[in-house]
Amino acid sequence: xxxxxxxxxxxxxxxxxxxxxxxxxxxxxxxxxxxxxxxxxxxxxxxxxxxxxxxxxxxxxxxxxxxxxxxxxxxxxxxxxxxxxxxxxxxxxxxxxxxxxxxxxxxxxxxxxx
Amino acid sequence: xxxxxxxxxxxxxxxxxxxxxxxxxxxxxxxxxxxxxxxxxxxxxxxxxxxxxxxxxxxxxxxxxxxxxxxxxxxxxxxxxxxxxxxxxxxxxxxxxxxxxxxxxxxxxxxxx
Numbered sequence: 001x002x003x004x005x006x007x008x009x010x011x012x013x014x015x016x017x018x019x020x021x022x023x024x025x026x027x028x029x030x031x032x033x034x035x036x037x038x039x040x041x042x043x044x045x046x047x048x049x050x051x052x053x054x055x056x057x058x059x060x061x062x063x064x065x066x067x068x069x070x071x072x073x074x075x076x077x078x079x080x081x082x083x084x085x086x087x088x089x090x091x092x093x094x095x096x097x098x099x100x101x102x103x104x105x106x107x108x109x110x111x112x113x114x
Numbered sequence: 115x116x117x118x119x120x121x122x123x124x125x126x127x128x129x130x131x132x133x134x135x136x137x138x139x140x141x142x143x144x145x146x147x148x149x150x151x152x153x154x155x156x157x158x159x160x161x162x163x164x165x166x167x168x169x170x171x172x173x174x175x176x177x178x179x180x181x182x183x184x185x186x187x188x189x190x191x192x193x194x195x196x197x198x199x200x201x202x203x204x205x206x207x208x209x210x211x212x213x214x215x216x217x218x219x220x221x222x223x224x225x226x227x
Contacts, residue, residue, distance in 0.1 A: 031213055042118070042205050042217025043159075050213055058214055088157060094213075101147065103215060105159035 002026055004106035006091050012112045013081045021076040021109050023091030031094045032074035033058075033103065034066060036087040043090060049074055081113045118208050120218035127196045128226050134181075135191045135221045137206030143167075146210040148182065148189045153220070154202040162204070165189065193223075201225040 007022045025032065030051045035043035035058075045058030049068040063085060065077045074093075078085060088110050092103040117140045127133035139148070150162040165173045165182050172180050177197075181190045193200055203222050207215040 033213070040219060042207070042219050043215070044217070045214040048213050056213075090159060092159075101209070102149070102161055102164060104161070105151075108157045108159075110157075 004091055004093055004104055006089075006106040006109050008109060009107070010110045010112075012114065013078075014114055015082060017081050018077065018079050019081065020078075021089055021091075021111075022073070023075065023106060024073045025091075025093040025104075025106075026072065027093060027095070027104065028071070029093035029095040029104075030071070031101075032068065033092040033094075034064070034074070034076045035090045035092065036060065036085075037090060037108075038087050046076065046089075081111075083113045085111065086113045087111060118206050118216050118218040120204075120206055120221050122221045123219075124222045124224065126224045126226060127193070129196055129198060131196055132192060132194045133196055133223065135193075135204050135206075135223070137189045137191070137218060139187050139189065139206075139208045139216075141187065141208065141210060143210040146208060148180075149207040149209070149215065150178070150180070150189075150191045151205045151207060151217075152200075152202045153205060159205075163191065196225050198225050198227070 004025045033048040034046040037043045047066040049055045052071045067075045091106040094103040119138045146167045148165045152160045163175045177194045203220045205220045206218040
C-alpha cells in the first residue's frame, strides 16, 4: 500500500495563477483532510471530507476550494494564488476502527507563491 | 475552540538519555483523543503515539510513552534511550467529537551524540 500520496511535491506559482493539488489514498478510508503548515506553526485544517460526496470548511478555508472526486481522491484548488498561500500543504485520511480514529498523512506539497 | 500548547520550542537530549516533551490542552469535552506526531526533516508527519481520554492507563509504544493527566489537561511524551533518528519536530494534537486535529506549535528535539 502506498498510503496517502500527493502531487506535486513542489510548485512555484505567480500571484493570480491557479492550480490544483492532488491527493489519493489506498487505505479505503472514509474521511480525508487538507491542512496547511506555516513556519513556526502546527498544521491548520483547510477543508475536510467526512465521506464521499461531502465537504466542510475547516479553520482556514478562504481562498481554497475542494473536490471529493471519489472515495480515494480529494483535491485542493487555489483559484487565484496569493503570497499568503505560500505554505506546505498536507493531505490526510482516516478511518474509525473500534472507536479509534487516526489520521495518516501524505508527504506534503511545498507551494511558493511569488 | 480547543487549544493545544507546547511550551518548549526546543529541547536537547544526549543519545541514550531520556527526554520529556510537554503538552497542555484546553477543552470542555470529556471524550477526546490525544496524539503525538513526529515530523523529521523530510516533513512527513508520522504518528508516534495515541491516547484515548477515557483510558486511565498511559499509552506506550516501545521507547515512547505518555504521561496523561486528565484533570490537569496535560499530555507529555517521554522518549527513553534516545537515538539520533529521534531528532525531529514533535507535535501534540487533540481531537474530540469533530474530525479535525488541533495541533500545537511543535517542539524541536535535538539529539546529540
